[in-house]
Amino acid sequence: MVSIHIDRGSRAVPLGAASVAALVHARHGDRVKPIILDCFLDQDIAFCVAAIKELRPDILAFSIYLWNRRKSIEIARQIKKELPDLPIFAGGPEVTADWHRLGETYPGCFDLFLPGEGEGSILQGLDMLLAGRPSTSVLFPQSVDLTVLPSPYLDGMLDPAAYTGLLWELSRGCPFRCHFCFESKGSEQVRYFSMERITRELELFARSGVRELFILDPTFNHNRTRAKKLLRLMQEVAPDIHYNIEVRSEFLDQELAELFSCLSCSLQIGLQSADPKVLRNINRSIKQDDFRRKVLFLHEAEVVYGFDLIYGLPGDSLEGFLASIDFAFSMVPNHIDIFPLAVLPGTVLFDNADSFGLVRDSDDPYLVRSSSGFHSEDMAVASRIASAIDLFYNQGNAVPWFDIIIERLGITPSRFFLDFSLWLEGRISDEPDQAMSEVQQIYLLKLFIDRGLQAEGEIVHDIIEIFALWDRIDEAASGNVSELSGFFYFSPSQLFEYLEEGVRDLGELAFFLPRLEKTILVSSSEGVLLFQE
Structure with missing residues (x-):
């Protein structure tokens, strides 16, 4: 049972295949041994085919999703060339939605389609195969009672x-x-x-x-x-x-x-x-x-x-x-x-x-x-804005301070990200791996300076620096970072105190905070930043 994952991240778990495998093991454990093979999109077709052949399967089954449809088809096609008598089943959301077109467009790749919940048809498909060859190209699922399905976690399948x-x-x-x-x-x-x-x-x-x-x-x-x-x-x-x-x-x-x-x-x-x-x-x-x-x-x-x-x-x-x-x-x-x-x-x-x-x-x-x-031009603009939001807001962890800058600049979030996407598109950087916090600081300081608000822009720079360092506390605690440092225009310890007290007016902060303009060491104790000013 082949599961092809997008990447090796925390969601690369073959739960669908394992749930079907758990049922097969429970009902046909004496005659059928289900084996799950994890593959990934970045692996070569030849590598995946070799991994499958090494297992010497009697039956091959694919869980086909939107992200692995093409790769599943390519692997199945190659397997059929090298092992033409190997029966190949196909299930998953893409089969449920489009099994008829899959069969017509890629004839000979798959012997049996199992649309719907795989647990509702896999046993019938295996029974047909154990009795000979499948007499049909598609099996629609019977009703699945979830209360009696074996758990792939509890039975050791995963x-x-x-x-x-x-x-x-x-x-x-x-x-x-x-x-x-x-x-x-x-x-x-x-x-x-x-x-x-x-x-x-x-x-x-x-x-x-x-x-x-x-x-x-x-x-x-x-x-x-x-x-x-x-x-x-x-x-x-x-x-x-x-x-x-x-x-x-x-x-x-x-x-x-x-x-x-x-x-x-x-x-x-x-x-x-x-x-x-x-x-x-x-x-x-x-x-x-x-x-x-x-x-x-x-x-x-x-x-x-x-x-x-x-x-x-x-x-x-x-x-x-x-x-x-x-x-x-x-x-x-x-x-x-x-x-x-x-x-x-x-x-x-x-x-x-x-x-x-x-x-x-x-x-x-x-x-x-x-x-x-x-229109297509508008779709391209929307795509750039979506990427800008992901980079600046999501990956840049901007949620603690984003509304402060938007309020001071007097623009909507959509306008901000449209402008940022255009700036990002035309930007030439000597540091392609530059941290997003640095990109945020460069862009926002320029934005505030252009509006005659340099001191407030420097406050924004320092706010971003504080939260960027805070995000690295866990790394420091695990021993990956021995020492933290950051450049500040103003006193970070007093700035942090003002922020905790709910002061959000950038002009007020720039007026009252003492200037520093130097790089200082920063340590942490029990999740709290300690600024060595």
């Missing part, structure tokens, strides 16, 4: 200690029908794994020293009662794990926010757009005041949260996209992830794309290139 992070399923299905999503044509029923299984898995994760979990449920808090029960379980059994969770704003309340605040967690909220008319085109909705009010619960409870935005949505425009950016930043998120619209096969949007005038790729990654209201 060793939690072998991964830096884990994917974790608590349920399957989605009650919503967002037209851009694979779930748009699926079942509205949300099915749950048993609390007994979830508890045992969480206990295993805690014993194994797991540090991070990515919960795969598309809407963790849809069932608020169950969500609260799960959060209490996480706090009781595994409070040291960091949890990544997707939630919907509609189902947030103060009690949930308080429970989230008791955990180390990061929440992701799919905003997509702030325009109700645009959202109606993809079967979503928003009440902006209610959205702000619910997110405020998280903000007041000091929970880490971020938003997803999509540009190129049907009915949207560059102007509308910029307004969505400003709406998102008004709630001070910890990060904003922005993507171009992908019109995926198997979705309602794929069926209706022509009616919206969406010009898009005919093959993966299926990205929209333009629409009637979002």
Whole structure:
């Protein structure tokens, strides 16, 4: 069972294949031995083919996703050339959405397609194969009862200690029908794994020293009662794990926010757009005041949260996209992830794309290139802004101070990032690996100087320096950095005190703070910066 991952990061866990493998082992363990082979996008086709052949499989199966579709096909094609009699199965989201076209476009690569939940058809496929050759090219899944599925973690198919992070399923299905999503044509029923299984898995994760979990449920808090029960379980059994969770704003309340605040967690909220008319085109909705009010619960409870935005949505425009950016930043998120619209096969949007005038790729990654209201030039601008936000705000950890500079400059976040993207595009640097904090300082100091606000720009420089050094405290504590130093225009210790007291006026800070203009050593004690002025 081949799983091809994007990279070797903390999400490179073959959970889908392992879940199917666990069922095969439970039902056919005496006759079939499932083996999972992890491959990666940066590996050569020849390397992957050799790794497969070394295992001498009797059956080969691929989990095909958007990101590994092409590589899976290339590997399967080469395997068929070298081992023409080896039966090859194909499952996963790409097969569920587009198995018919896969079979027509790449004939001879795959012997059997298993769309839908692999656990619902894999046993029948194996039975057919063990009795001879498959008599069909596709098997549609039977209903899968999650309460009786074996856990790939509990049965040893996946060793939690072998991964830096884990994917974790608590349920399957989605009650919503967002037209851009694979779930748009699926079942509205949300099915749950048993609390007994979830508890045992969480206990295993805690014993194994797991540090991070990515919960795969598309809407963790849809069932608020169950969500609260799960959060209490996480706090009781595994409070040291960091949890990544997707939630919907509609189902947030103060009690949930308080429970989230008791955990180390990061929440992701799919905003997509702030325009109700645009959202109606993809079967979503928003009440902006209610959205702000619910997110405020998280903000007041000091929970880490971020938003997803999509540009190129049907009915949207560059102007509308910029307004969505400003709406998102008004709630001070910890990060904003922005993507171009992908019109995926198997979705309602794929069926209706022509009616919206969406010009898009005919093959993966299926990205929209333009629409009637979002021209190709505007898509390019949106792409630059998305990259600028990721670099400056997300990777640059700008959340603690970004609203201070925006307020003083008197411009919108979207205008700021548009200007920054243009500056970045035309910038020639002698230091290609320059830290983002240095890039931020150079750009902002220039911006303030151009406005006749040099002293305030120097304050901004020092604020960024403080937080950049703070971000390195963990490295220093682990012994990777023996000594920290930074250049400051003003006294950093007094600046830090003012910031902690809530002073945000850059002019006031520049007036009262004593000038320093030198490089000083900085150490840390129990997570606190100590400035040796």
